[in-house]
Amino acid sequence: MEQAGTRSGDTPVRQASLREHNLGLVLRHIAAGTGGPAGRAGGDGRAPSRADIAAATGLTRATVSALVDDLIGGRLVTEVAPARRTGAGRPALGLVLAGTGPVGLGLEINVDYLAACVVDLTGRVRHRAVHRADQRPAAPAEVLARVADLAGTVRTEAERQGLVHAGSALAVPGLVTADGVVRLAPNLGWRDVDVPAVLHGHPALGGGAALSVENEANLAALGELHAGGPASFLYVSGEIGIGAGLVLDGALLRGARGWSGELGHVAVRPDGPRCGCGAHGCLERYAGQDAILAAAGLADQQVTSDEAVARLTRLAGAAEPAALRALATAGAALGVAVAGVINVLDVDTVVLGGVYAPLAPWLVPAVGAEVAGRVLTAGWSPVTVRASRLGGDAAVVGAAGSVVRAVLDRPARWLADTVRP
């Protein structure tokens, strides 16, 4: 044992884990060149050759070649025509992440829609589907059956394209335990729903890694990170409820029990109106989708909430005073809560997602003004407030991306599960 260093600091390295480690090392180099989801900053667009990888990692060329052959065999990597000559000899083939191998299936349940999508290793969305309908009247098992059906449709299309199902992840707007039980989803009216148990054995979710279930704002934040977001930011997901995902130094901060990000229940006015959670003056009462629509005079209309948000966007674009007032009020409340988070956590970027993405032109100035006036450090280091790059799709794309990321993080496991009998 004394010949080897250790991986975590206290655990001696086993010889057997070296191949696993080196597979990951090689794959990360290829991903960085591809600009896929593993290359957070977007990659440099240069597909490295086997020789490039050997030079960069300190591994021998023979070892790199054997590892690359395994990665190609597992459909994780593919060769591309050389982009340039490296010297006198034959130009070397470049290596990129495979767009034709494993894909992640992302699913999302929200109050007024269900969504599914398929993302490949390069981060590209290969197929998507959305089913718009209020999910509140249905029982949890019925909603889960619907989302599994949607998953089946999308998965069939992916398999028609020759892609390989690597696993599924489901985004839910609520508190989710580590084993996938939705402890509370206040706006869906769910309590203690054991999602893996309900969906167990459903054909659309079989094969690949087990279904994982995660808070939607957390998955949306990961989606934003993998889409080239900064290393540290606060992602705010505005829907009927308001969730947040915190990314610090490239990692999602889940909290002690995985229940971080309940921004909608931060008090904006401690003696304000009562919230569904039982407390008074929660942000959700000022800046949740229903609160904004009500303030703009667009509640209780016979349209879906999606159409109502589109209508609000049109009215705001036409400078209709009630719409502008509603958005300014919501933005100010959101700004107060966000400024509090920044004062405590010191992040310098705020990303607005969900319905906040299309409403960003009107929300950003109001949020920005509160942040500038309330964040103690704003004078030294201005805070950026902007719309999500993935818009309303961030959670479902982030869900699919989390599956892909797990494959890229542990390629040896993928190879063991798929290539070897």
Add this chain to the structure above:
Amino acid sequence: MEQAGTRSGDTPVRQASLREHNLGLVLRHIAAGTGGPAGRAGGDGRAPSRADIAAATGLTRATVSALVDDLIGGRLVTEVAPARRTGAGRPALGLVLAGTGPVGLGLEINVDYLAACVVDLTGRVRHRAVHRADQRPAAPAEVLARVADLAGTVRTEAERQGLVHAGSALAVPGLVTADGVVRLAPNLGWRDVDVPAVLHGHPALGGGAALSVENEANLAALGELHAGGPASFLYVSGEIGIGAGLVLDGALLRGARGWSGELGHVAVRPDGPRCGCGAHGCLERYAGQDAILAAAGLADQQVTSDEAVARLTRLAGAAEPAALRALATAGAALGVAVAGVINVLDVDTVVLGGVYAPLAPWLVPAVGAEVAGRVLTAGWSPVTVRASRLGGDAAVVGAAGSVVRAVLDRPARWLADTVRP
């Protein structure tokens, strides 16, 4: 390079770093038995023998013995009489962290006092000194000269006890950059004070590691962690200003620029009274020391703020109505802000330090009531609110402890700097 694993995941292990790694491994085993600052949970009180360490780490006995001899030579470890027989042969000597070797010098500047202390490797405070006086009228350079003089007094006493100066850390109630510049300390009235430059060459701070400067609440949170705090908690430091230190999974969360923890500037009522920072309704205006004393009718008296807090504690103990009202109001405001942090970050323990420690009997119920009513997850997992174990000393003890911790984390560096010529 292919024979070895890697330490951080992307860096091949160099053979030369193995001794360094193994020194750390052995020292951590000894620290865990000692229950010193490296044994976070307090240790099991059993001093391991060389054979115990070999068995636990997988290193050979000969290697362990050589490493232990180096650690003893560097005064990091000492042998103690065997506590028990391990078999038929001669009882093995136990190994514990040395209380007679390197010590950290902790310093603190706060609005109404200066403090210094010396902490040894076992976490024991060997000497301390406090100088109570309002620091606001003095220029920053004068305050720094005073704290350096205090450091000199304490260091002289430590050297008289035969202890070895390992470095100094200074706690300041403000925003501190990575290179020790106090960007802003609002309640001291400091802006852009380059502490290392001002103190450069001061004899009390020479030798050992360079002086580090850090936010006081961050150092206090580290002090609480090393004193056996839980792995994740929010430390709240109540002084003239209110700072916070966030510990998640045993690590301090410093934020993107190291400026996390400005809890005092979280808005409790967005249209409340104007704060010194320029914003309205900041927590500091409701729960800062001066706000509490004013509400209790104890402001503007010809006593030090320390005496005023002692008087408030006595009045509250005697159930004087104005004192109880002032503490209930402050506790409720603190509870609103703390509940917001817990909703966003999901920590389950709140530690009240600074002047909040002696006032905890009256603050805890008010904070607890707001937290119970406002934290969405409180029903599943109650939040503990309690006084700091280190009381008002947490920051200065944490500062000294951070020096000691750096020695324990990198014993090879300490040995290279001190033992070898």
